[in-house]
Amino acid sequence: xxEQTNFxxxxxxxxxxPPARFDQQLKAALPKAPGLYAISMIGAxxxxxxxxGKTAKGANGLRGRVWDxxxxxxxxxxxLIEKVKAKGYARNAGEARRFIEQNCQVQWLEFKDDALRxxxxxxxxxxxxxxxxx
Numbered sequence: 001x002x003e004q005t006n007f008x009x010x011x012x013x014x015x016x017x018p019p020a021r022f023d024q025q026l027k028a029a030l031p032k033a034p035g036l037y038a039i040s041m042i043g044a045x046x047x048x049x050x051x052x053g054k055t056a057k058g059a060n061g062l063r064g065r066v067w068d069x070x071x072x073x074x075x076x077x078x079x080l081i082e083k084v085k086a087k088g089y090a091r092n093a094g095e096a097r098r099f100i101e102q103n104c105q106v107q108w109l110e111f112k113d114d115a116l117r118x119x120x121x122x123x124x125x126x127x128x129x130x131x132x133x134x
Contacts (some may be wrong), residue, residue: 007123010109014038014124019094022071028061029060030108036120037066037108038128039080049130051080052105054111054121062108065066071100083132 014036020026021042034055040048055065070080081096087105090096111117 002089007120008066010036010111011121011127014034014107014109015128017107017109020046021074021105022100026071026106027063027067030061030067031110032059032063033110033119034061034112034114034115035108035110037062037106038124038130039066039070039104041103042105047128050096050132051083051126052121052124052128052130054117062110063071066108071097087132 002048015038019040019042020029032066034057036054038049039051039053051070053065055061069076070074073079073081076082081090081093084090084096085092089099094103111120
C-alpha cells in the first residue's frame with residue numbers, strides 16, 4: 001500500500017469514528033495517547049467540519065489537546081473557545097464552553113508516529129476543508 005493510500009485510510013478511519021459530545025464523559029473517553037481529531041457541529045451535514053487538528057508531542061495527548069486546550073482553557077487563536085468567540089457565538093469563555101457543550105462533537109483517532117501524524121493532519125485539512133480552520 002502506498003503512502004497516499006495510507007493517508008486515505010487514516011481519513012476514512014477518522015470520519016468513521018463515532019462522534020462524542022463535549023460533556024463530562026468525554027474527558028475520560030479521550031486517550032492520553034497522541035492522535036488526530038475533527039470537531040463538527042451536532043447535526044451538521046456529513047463531512048462538514050469546523051476544526052481539524054493533531055496533538056503535538058507532550059503529555060496527555062488527545063485528552064490534553066481536545067479537552068484541556070480546546071474546551072477548558074482556550075486562550076490561543078487556534079483553540080475552539082477562541083474560535084467560538086471570534087465567530088460571535090459567545091462573548092466570554094464560559095459562554096463559549098456552553099456553546100461547545102450544546103452544539104459540538106468530536107471524533108478522534110490515536111496515531112503515535114509524530115512525523116506521519118503531521119503529514120496526516122495536512123492531508124485531513126486538504127480533504128475535509130474545515131470551515132473554522134485548524
